[in-house]
Amino acid sequence: RKRDYEGFLCSLLLPVESRTSAFALRAFNMCPFQIKDSITQKTTGLMRMQFWRDALEDIYSDNPPHQPVATELWRAVKRHNLTKMWLMKIIDEREKNLDDRAYRNIQELETYAENTQSALLYLTLETLGVRDIHADHAASHIGKAQGIVTCLRATPYHCTRQQVFLPMDICMLHGVSQEDFIRGKQDKNVRDVIYDIASQAHIHLDHARSFSKKVPVKAYPAFFCTVALDDYLHNMRKVDFNIFHPSLQKKSTLLPLYLYIRSWKKTY
DSSP states (O other), X not given: OOSOHHHHHHHHTSOHHHHHHHHHHHHHHHHHHHHGGGOSSHHHHHHHHXXXXXXXXXXXXXXXXXXXXXHHHHHHHXXXXXXXXXXXXXXXXXXXXXXXOOOSSHHHHHXXXXXXXXXXXXXXXXXXXXXXHHHHHHHHHHHHHHHHHHHHHHHHHHHHTTOOOSOHHHHHHTTOOHHHHHTTOOOHHHHHHHHHHHHHHHHHHHHHHHTTTTSOGGGGGGGTTHHHHHHHHHHHHHTTTOTTOGGGXXXXXXXXXXXXXXXXXXXX
């Protein structure tokens, strides 16, 4: 609820038998995710990542460490026979991301998103008892869209820390430097960079929806996170892709309502 509010709201819409496990997965996902912002030395980060790697080995050996998230994750693994590979991918990819460097291109950002956000969606599908290739395709594209939007949303925060992680190839294409973002410039070429990146997220959402008729209805609750993505991309269009606009930093008060409507319509 505190660290992943949107994920928390989406998990509330899952069937009762999946909800606790989804909370455990979301909580686990936040653990390696938060490491980067809580350390000053990479060595410390690597040690904490190793803790979670060891914890996963212990969980799958039926001997979870005495740590609240690990205990809940162990219960989820037992209940739904969750695939260990996806959990490991989340840790591995977060560890690579400790290096504090911008993505060289949009494909690098998408790979990161696939191994974190999409992996989380594959696991959520498993809690719903869905193992379906079309649902996996949708999860892959939605996860990539989620990763791209997360990168965009975090940009103003990163800029306050003199860091920019946006894909370098798109910045170079429009002649924009990292310094332009750090200074909070709102020139047309800066907005064009954001437009190009946001468009890629939109393309992934369209792809995910293009085969919605083939995706089992049972899988839909895993994909309600698209509501928050649509909301952010819509708000960004309203402010003409000015990433620093104050309205984009606010929590959407109508999000619970939008989520409820989407779940009632049974669509993603």
